[in-house]
Amino acid sequence: MPRRVLVTGGTSGIGRAIAARFTAEESEADVIVTGRHADTVERTAKELGVRGLVCDATRPDQVAALADGLGGPLDVLVNAAGGLPEDAPTDTPPLEALLHTWRSALEQNLLGAVLTTASVQEHLAPGGAVISIGSIGAERRGGAYGTAKAALAAWNAGLSADLGPRGITANVIAAGYVAGTGFFRGAMTDERHDNLVRETHTKRAGTPEDIAATVYFLASPGAGQLTGQTVHVNGGAFTTR
Ligand SMILES: NC(=O)c1ccc[n+]([C@@H]2O[C@H](COP(=O)([O-])OP(=O)(O)OC[C@H]3O[C@@H](n4cnc5c(N)ncnc54)[C@H](OP(=O)(O)O)[C@@H]3O)[C@@H](O)[C@H]2O)c1
Numbered sequence: 001m002p003r004r005v006l007v008t009g010g011t012s013g014i015g016r017a018i019a020a021r022f023t024a025e026e027s028e029a030d031v032i033v034t035g036r037h038a039d040t041v042e043r044t045a046k047e048l049g050v051r052g053l054v055c056d057a058t059r060p061d062q063v064a065a066l067a068d069g070l071g072g073p074l075d076v077l078v079n080a081a082g083g084l085p086e087d088a089p090t091d092t093p094p095l096e097a098l099l100h101t102w103r104s105a106l107e108q109n110l111l112g113a114v115l116t117t118a119s120v121q122e123h124l125a126p127g128g129a130v131i132s133i134g135s136i137g138a139e140r141r142g143g144a145y146g147t148a149k150a151a152l153a154a155w156n157a158g159l160s161a162d163l164g165p166r167g168i169t170a171n172v173i174a175a176g177y178v179a180g181t182g183f184f185r186g187a188m189t190d191e192r193h194d195n196l197v198r199e200t201h202t203k204r205a206g207t208p209e210d211i212a213a214t215v216y217f218l219a220s221p222g223a224g225q226l227t228g229q230t231v232h233v234n235g236g237a238f239t240t241r
Contacts (some may be wrong), residue, residue: 002028005029009081013181017208057112079113105144160228169227176234177204201236
């Protein structure tokens with residue numbers, strides 16, 4: 001049976017590479033990508049030969065409609081949508097601005113995955129996999145973004161316990177620095193890039209394809225006993241020992 005794969009945030013960077021990996025490996029797969037903007041969703045769907053659905057993962061009304069658009073059982077859910085929080089307008093009072101930033105970080109990096117997973121959970125097929133893209137930031141400087149990604153990993157542990165009896169795995173991939181995506185919104189400097197590369201053991205930046213390869217493995221039958229974990233893909237920039 002061809003697999004059905006849903007990749008949120010599949011119009012750019014890591015999510016796009018994940019969708020491309022599934023289509024390259026499994027020509028019959030029904031791959032669906034989401035994003036918030038119709039133009040990029042349509043363009044990506046056309047370029048990759050996948051289905052595209054406009055869906056803001058932080059909006060319950062849109063996420064509910066997403067479940068209806070699947071068209072059948074779901075084998076793989078990848079929660080890749082996320083990113084740095086939005087700043088409040090400059091004239092916002094300090095505490096209001098702080099709240100805005102933290103709400104944005106939590107909505108983008110935790111609640112989007114929680115809502116999407118809840119919406120499609122009953123459609124997940126036995127042998128399926130839920131993979132959420134976390135960050136090395138969860139292990140380091142706190143801040144709103146790192147804290148939200150740490151919460152994503154905490155949520156994943158409970159999700160794994162809930163889905164395990166159905167033969168479905170749930171894991172987080174904590175990505176290190178991945179170059180060539182829209183994540184840094186043009187703010188990456190040569191100096192910062194060099195510093196991030198220097199702290200890896202591999203002495204290179206990660207690529208979206210590095211993350212896609214690990215997603216593909218976690219969604220394979222060989223990874224059926226691998227669940228409830230945070231898998232670090234960072235070139236050694238953070239080691240678990
Ligand atoms: N790049 C890195 O160094 C790095 C490191 C660690 C973790 N990560 C994580 O990797 C994931 C992918 O990031 P990336 O580097 O590939 O960045 P990216 O190129 O900016 O891709 C983000 C994708 O998510 C979509 N998106 C954002 N918010 C969304 C929402 N609320 N609902 C649906 N789609 C949404 C974006 O499309 P629209 O804007 O059109 O909606 C885009 O397709 C994120 O979770 C990020 O936190 C990245």
